[in-house]
Amino acid sequence: MSTTVSRAHWTGLNVFLHWTIVVLIIGQWIEGEYMIAFWDGTLEGKALDQTTVLLGYSHIVLGTLVLAAAAVRLLDRFVNGRPPHPEGEPTWASTLAKVTHVLIYVVLLVMPVLGLAAWFTGNDDLAGYHTFFWNPLLALIGLHVVGALAQHFWFKTGALKRMLPGVRHAS
Ligand code: HEM
Numbered sequence: 652m653s654t655t656v657s658r659a660h661w662t663g664l665n666v667f668l669h670w671t672i673v674v675l676i677i678g679q680w681i682e683g684e685y686m687i688a689f690w691d692g693t694l695e696g697k698a699l700d701q702t703t704v705l706l707g708y709s710h711i712v713l714g715t716l717v718l719a720a721a722a723v724r725l726l727d728r729f730v731n732g733r734p735p736h737p738e739g740e741p742t743w744a745s746t747l748a749k750v751t752h753v754l755i756y757v758v759l760l761v762m763p764v765l766g767l768a769a770w771f772t773g774n775d776d777l778a779g780y781h782t783f784f785w786n787p788l789l790a791l792i793g794l795h796v797v798g799a800l801a802q803h804f805w806f807k808t809g810a811l812k813r814m815l816p817g818v819r820h821a822s
């Protein structure tokens with residue numbers, strides 16, 4: 652991932668895409684169980700209730716939006732860079748943050764691609780690989796959130812504030 656730094660702060664687009672992805676992932680969490688029922692029922696040709704069908708299709712739509720949002724975010728990141736990592740955090744913490752961000756992006760791209768591949772081919776193995784990534788994603792997000800809170804409360808940098816909607820901090 653490019654380490655270009657060409658911005659003093661996150662732009663409105665960065666912040667919008669970040670929090671949009673958060674909301675979409677929460678949606679995927681809620682719908683996950685319905686998608687399993689929808690998938691199994693579709694493969695076995697069973698009749699399904701309306702809620703399962705509706706939430707199953709919305710899992711596909713929201714998951715595809717995650718893919719699109721992560722791709723736009725990454726493209727923007729490569730073209731325009733990101734603000735510098737906050738001063739005042741130790742090197743190990745910014746290295747850990749960088750590695751976590753890269754891994755989150757990898758999973759945010761790989762998971763929906765595997766889900767879509769499973770859906771369009773009807774391949775249950777691909778669906779299994781898709782769901783395999785869910786727990787690692789949750790672990791990465793957990794680490795990321797602990798890191799964001801540590802930035803704010805422990806290292807006392809402005810990292811969390813500058814990612815909040817409506818707040819722009821020159822760093
Ligand atoms: C980043 C986006 C996505 C996330 C975070 C996500 C998350 C999940 C979760 C949490 C489950 C249930 C796993 C479990 O509880 O063990 C699931 C199941 C499933 N998802 Fe996704 N999903 C995403 C995108 C997609 C997309 C775009 C599709 C395309 C059709 C898709 C297809 C499926 C299928 C087929 C299952 C059922 C798999 C099975 O029963 O083995 N997902 N997904």
Ligand code: HEM
Nearest residue numbers: 672673676728733736752755756792796799800810811814
């Ligand atoms: C689904 C949950 C989340 C995902 C997938 C996610 C993903 C990401 C990614 C990939 C970045 C790196 C941006 C880049 O360099 O392009 C980032 C930055 C950031 N995230 Fe999250 N995030 C999530 C939840 C949260 C939450 C709940 C918080 C607050 C507690 C948060 C706070 C931040 C902050 C402060 C940054 C900027 C760090 C910096 O300036 O170096 N994130 N997030």
